[in-house]
Amino acid sequence: MILPLTLTSVLTGLFGTMLMLASLYAPQAWGRPAYDTLGTLGSFFTRRIDAQARVIGGLVLAAGGIVFAAWYGWVALMFMSGTFATPDYRVLRDFPTEIHLFYPLFGLVGGFAQGMFAALILAFVVVDFHPVAAQRDPFALVQSFLIGNTVFGLVVLFFQHQLLQLLI
16 A cells, blocks of 8 residues: 555656646746746755756755645545545546546645645745745745645646556
């Protein structure tokens, strides 16, 4: 049980983190400003925003994504094992893995709640103590946490359920 959860957590955590970052930096593709999540995170360590800070921020974010994907996988395993009942939102039952819409919906709600919790706590830390004054905008921080964590939760819990069906 530990090996499948570890493997799926690494895979879905990295994939979910990539999609989260794509959603956060998508406004730049439309010519709009985007909150520099990687720069903000990495500049806590480097005290400046540059390429090195973004790489460090990406590594920290990827590690956090794997840890949170393990938590989402554990939740998926609890639902799959029958510990908690799930509503019957199954579609495409004849596929090799059952597509169950409960998992992405639960991930969406869980990701939004995770984003709210993290935004409320970290908004005070970042706004008050961030070493780079330009990164202290609370609205952009909260918005990026809500969008990013909602996308992360939806993607990770859906794919955790799909992969765990194959491995267990």
